Amino acid sequence: MTLQVIANGLIAGCVYALVALGFGLIYKTTRILHFAHGAVYTAAAYALYFFLISISFPVFISIVLALIIGTLLGISTETFLYYPLHRKKAPYAISFIASMGIYLFLVNLIAMLFGNEVKIIQPGLEKTYQFAGIILTRTQIIETIVFVVVFLVFYIFMKKSGLGRLIRALSNNPELATVLGMNIRKTRLLVFGLGSLLASISGLLVALDIGIDPNIGFSAVFVCAVAVIIGGIDIFEGAVLGAFLLGLIQNITIWKLSARWQEAITFGILILFLLLRPQGILSYKKRMEEIS
Amino acid sequence: MMTYILHLLVMISIYLILAFSLNLLVGYTGLLSVAQAGFYGIGAYISTLFVMKLGINFFIALPISIILAMCLSLLVSVPSIRLKGDYFILATLGFQAVIYGVLYNWVSLTRGPYGIPGIPRPNFFGIEFGNIPSYFILSGILAFLVFLIFRQMVLSPFGRTLKAIREDEMAALGLGKNITKFKIISFAISAGIAAIAGALYAGYITYIDPTSFSIYESIFILSMIIIGGTGNIKGPVVGVFLVIIVPEALRFLGLPDSIAANARQMIYGLLLVILMYFRPQGIAGEYKFE
Numbered sequence: 001m002t003l004q005v006i007a008n009g010l011i012a013g014c015v016y017a018l019v020a021l022g023f024g025l026i027y028k029t030t031r032i033l034h035f036a037h038g039a040v041y042t043a044a045a046y047a048l049y050f051f052l053i054s055i056s057f058p059v060f061i062s063i064v065l066a067l068i069i070g071t072l073l074g075i076s077t078e079t080f081l082y083y084p085l086h087r088k089k090a091p092y093a094i095s096f097i098a099s100m101g102i103y104l105f106l107v108n109l110i111a112m113l114f115g116n117e118v119k120i121i122q123p124g125l126e127k128t129y130q131f132a133g134i135i136l137t138r139t140q141i142i143e144t145i146v147f148v149v150v151f152l153v154f155y156i157f158m159k160k161s162g163l164g165r166l167i168r169a170l171s172n173n174p175e176l177a178t179v180l181g182m183n184i185r186k187t188r189l190l191v192f193g194l195g196s197l198l199a200s201i202s203g204l205l206v207a208l209d210i211g212i213d214p215n216i217g218f219s220a221v222f223v224c225a226v227a228v229i230i231g232g233i234d235i236f237e238g239a240v241l242g243a244f245l246l247g248l249i250q251n252i253t254i255w256k257l258s259a260r261w262q263e264a265i266t267f268g269i270l271i272l273f274l275l276l277r278p279q280g281i282l283s284y285k286k287r288m289e290e291i292s
Numbered sequence: 293m294m295t296y297i298l299h300l301l302v303m304i305s306i307y308l309i310l311a312f313s314l315n316l317l318v319g320y321t322g323l324l325s326v327a328q329a330g331f332y333g334i335g336a337y338i339s340t341l342f343v344m345k346l347g348i349n350f351f352i353a354l355p356i357s358i359i360l361a362m363c364l365s366l367l368v369s370v371p372s373i374r375l376k377g378d379y380f381i382l383a384t385l386g387f388q389a390v391i392y393g394v395l396y397n398w399v400s401l402t403r404g405p406y407g408i409p410g411i412p413r414p415n416f417f418g419i420e421f422g423n424i425p426s427y428f429i430l431s432g433i434l435a436f437l438v439f440l441i442f443r444q445m446v447l448s449p450f451g452r453t454l455k456a457i458r459e460d461e462m463a464a465l466g467l468g469k470n471i472t473k474f475k476i477i478s479f480a481i482s483a484g485i486a487a488i489a490g491a492l493y494a495g496y497i498t499y500i501d502p503t504s505f506s507i508y509e510s511i512f513i514l515s516m517i518i519i520g521g522t523g524n525i526k527g528p529v530v531g532v533f534l535v536i537i538v539p540e541a542l543r544f545l546g547l548p549d550s551i552a553a554n555a556r557q558m559i560y561g562l563l564l565v566i567l568m569y570f571r572p573q574g575i576a577g578e579y580k581f582e
Contacts, residue, residue, distance in 0.1 A: 033378045081565065092377045093324050093581035094568045097518055100511065101564030108554040108561065116550065222389075225382060264393025267386035274383050275371050 005255045006248065007134045013247025014147035015209075017240045018202035020224035020231070021154065022195030024239035027228060029171040029191045031092060035099040036077050037199055037224075038217030039106035044070030044200030045207035045216065046110050049119050067200045074196020077102055078189055086188075103217075111214040120211040139209045150201060151240065154194075158236065167191055219263065226270040232280030241282060298424045302496055304536050305428070305435035306489050311517050311528035312442045313485035318514070319522025319579045320446060321478045322458030326510045327368060327384040330391035331483040333505025334361045335490025337395060337402055340411050340500060350414035354491050358484040365483035369476045388507050395502040407501025414495045421495070431492050438485055443525060445481070454478055455523075458579065515560050519567060521577015530576040535560070 019041060026034045047069040051062035081102060085095050126137040158164035170177045170187050178184055206216060223246055224239070231242025246266060253265045273280065314328045335357045342353035372383035395402050402408070413422045414430060421430045445451050456464040457471050465471055494500050520531020539556040547555060572580045 027378075031378075033381065081569070084569065090568070090572070091581055094572050096324070096378065096381060097514075097581075098565050098568040100515070101561040101568065104511075104515075104557050104561030105565065106561075108557040112551055112554045112558070116554075222385065226386075229379075229382065258397075260397055261393060263389045264397070267389035267393075270386040271371065271383060271390070274375060274379060274386070278375070278379065 001255075003132075004134050005251050007136065008140075009248035009251035010244060011136075011140045011143055011247070012251060013244035014143050015202050015205055016220075016223055016227055016247055017243035018147060018150060018198045018205075019220055020227040020239035020243040021151075021236060022198035023221065023224045024228040024231075024233060024236055025167070025171075025191055025198075026195040027225075028233055028236070029167060029174075030082065030086070030188060032082055033092070033096045033099065033225070034077075034082075034195075035096065035221060036102040036106065037074075037195070038221030039103045039110075040070050040074045040077075040196045040217075041199040041203040041206075041220055042107060042110060042212070042214060042217035043073050044203040045212045046114055046214075048204050048207050049114070049121055049212060053119075053121060063204060066204055067197060070200025070203065071193050071197045073106075074192045074199070075189060078192040082192075083185065083188065107214050107217065114214070116214060118211050118213045121207050137209075139205070143205050143209065146201065146205060150198070154198070163187075163190060167194075223266055226266055228280075229270060229278075230273045230280055232282035234279070234283045238280055238282040242280070295424050298428045300536065300540065302424065302428050302431050304532055305431040306492050306496070307513070307516065307532045307536060308435045308529065309438045309489040309492070310486055310513050311520070311532050312438055313482045313489070314513055315517050315522050315528045316442065316445070316454075316478055316485070317482040318517060319524070319527070319577065320451060320454040320458060321475055322579070322581075323373075323475065323479070324381050324514075324581075325384040325479075325482075326381060326507065326514060327388040327391070328482075328486055328513050329505045329507070329509035330368075330388045331361050331365065331486035332490040332493070332509070332513075333391060333395055333500075333502065334364055334483075335487025336494040336500050336505065337408075337490075338487070339491035340408055340494045341401070343412060344408065350412075350491070350495055351416055354488065357491050358487045361487035361490075362480040362484040365480045366476065368483075369479035373472055373475045373479070385507065388510055392502055392506055395505065402502070405501065407499055409499045411494050411498045411500065413498065427496055431496070434488060434492060438488065439525075442485075446525070450474075450477075458523075459582075512560075515564055518574055519560070519563050521574025521579075523573070523577050523579025527574055527577030531574065534575070 019037070023034060023037050026032060026037065044066050047066035048062055051057040051065050052059065057065070077099075081098055082095055085098060122139070126139060128135050128137050129141065158168065166182060166187050167190065170182065170184065174184075202220075203217075206212070206220075224243065227242030227246050228239045229242070230245065231240065232238030246269070249265060249269065250262050253261050310328065310332060314325070317323050317325050338357035338360050339350065339353040342348045342356055343350055368384065368387045372380055372387070375383055396404050398404065413420060413427070415421070421427045453464065453469055453474055456467070456469065457474055461471055493504070516531045516535045517528045518531070519535060520529065521527030539552070542552050542555060567574055
């Protein structure tokens with residue numbers, strides 16, 4: 001039983017980690033609390049539902065189209081909202097509120113188009129596999145594989161490629177990056193594209209696993225914000241660590257208490273971290289005043 | 293029709309109280325909090341529990357719930373006040389989730405998701421505020437009192453100090469103001485005022501459950517005052533009237549209820565984006581979130 005809970009927790013962590021990587025990347029480079037990340041996640045999941053179920057396109061094409069839609073949505077929030085605000089030197093609160101506005105707009109648009117009820121993409125019982133006493137469904141195995149592949153590609157991209165280096169430079173010191181003549185605009189677009197692609201992948205996995213309703217993005221984006229903070233914001237691997245920790249803790253909560261305590265426990269952990277170690281686990285020590 | 297208008301007026305006075313309370317925090321102290329519905333809920337639950345479990349009169353339970361909400365606010369403000377910007381938003385969000393979780397899961401006290409039905413209407417030494425017109429008098433008087441207190445507060449040296457902290461924390465510190473103390477007091481007053489709204493809401497609807505005090509409600513209150521504008525007295529008033537009355541017009545357009553709710557939220561979302569881009573101080577506000 002314990003092993004099963006740990007396995008479920010780690011798999012939940014895989015899905016969170018994808019959203020958290022994108023959220024953390026965007027937050028670190030642009031300092032925007034990108035609330036609308038949740039809308040991108042939801043939109044991608046609904047796009048998959050639309051192509052696959054409503055107009056029955058083939059699976060592969062539906063997935064590609066859904067990912068493209070999610071990514072384009074993320075890029076357009078940057079082009080039409082955040083970048084203009086950035087040029088006006090808007091403070092953090094304004095971009096946060098605007099982001100909240102975009103979230104409300106998009107999610108309610110989706111709810112109007114598709115209805116507020118839960119939609120299931122894969123009906124019926126799933127095929128399960130057993131490894132050493134742990135039972136995994138087919139979707140859970142897909143989730144794990146997708147996470148490992150995506151994370152490896154992302155890691156190599158960030159560490160080895162020139163573009164990845166550019167992103168890390170911008171997130172490390174925006175002023176210096178500007179002075180050195182880097183193309184800030186393109187780098188930000190790249191960050192939003194990449195982050196939204198990751199969120200869309202995660203949205204599709206969740207849609208396949210447990211189905212979708214218009215509000216799934218809300219808790220996803222906040223759990224991931226918590227993951228980014230407790231994992232440590234300075235390096236992007238922190239978000240993955242935080243996501244795995246939260247996945248484990250949430251599954252242990254479900255096992256020992258009940259599913260209804262999940263959110264309170266998640267945010268309780270956030271508060272503890274903000275009090276005791278606001279820089280997160282994988283980070284160097286800072287004074288509280290230096291943070292954010 | 294008259295009852296319907298009076299019902300809207302009662303809701304407006306409850307939201308006016310909430311808007312004033314959050315305005316003190318967001319508009320005057322510059323602390324963007326998304327935990328206001330938590331204190332609204334604390335006020336509603338504490339006053340209801342005192343009235344129903346201990347049989348105390350509403351008008352005695354009301355000050356008790358205000359004081360308890362102010363004390364509970366210390367749990368939120370003391371740890372989070374030193375955090376800046378986004379981290380403060382996230383911390384208040386965390387507390388909002390924790391308060392909601394407790395209201396939802398402490399079934400033996402709050403009946404959790406089943407809610408508390410049959411809350412008695414307030415009774416003032418024999419005068420019962422049982423029907424909607426008399427309830428409007430009660431809520432109107434309370435909203436007016438809150439307005440008077442709020443106005444006195446923001447025009448006083450206390451209010452000016454809060455504004456100074458909002459504009460330039462370092463300068464306020466340099467002038468010898470204890471900014472942490474002022475922020476904590478402002479947070480407590482804001483929580484206390486929100487508790488009044490909660491008690492009024494519980495006595496009016498006569499049924500409460502945790503879903504009325506969720507994070508969505510916090511965001512709703514926040515968008516209300518941001519649309520109207522913060523940092524002065526008229527901004528939140530404009531916001532409340534606009535956000536409560538305009539959607540009622542949608543009802544007369546004959547949209548089905550399920551779509552109308554979504555359409556309303558879409559309008560709020562769009563308004564927030566447009567205002568942040570063109571007019572960050574809101575329609576009639578003063579503070580531009582700088």
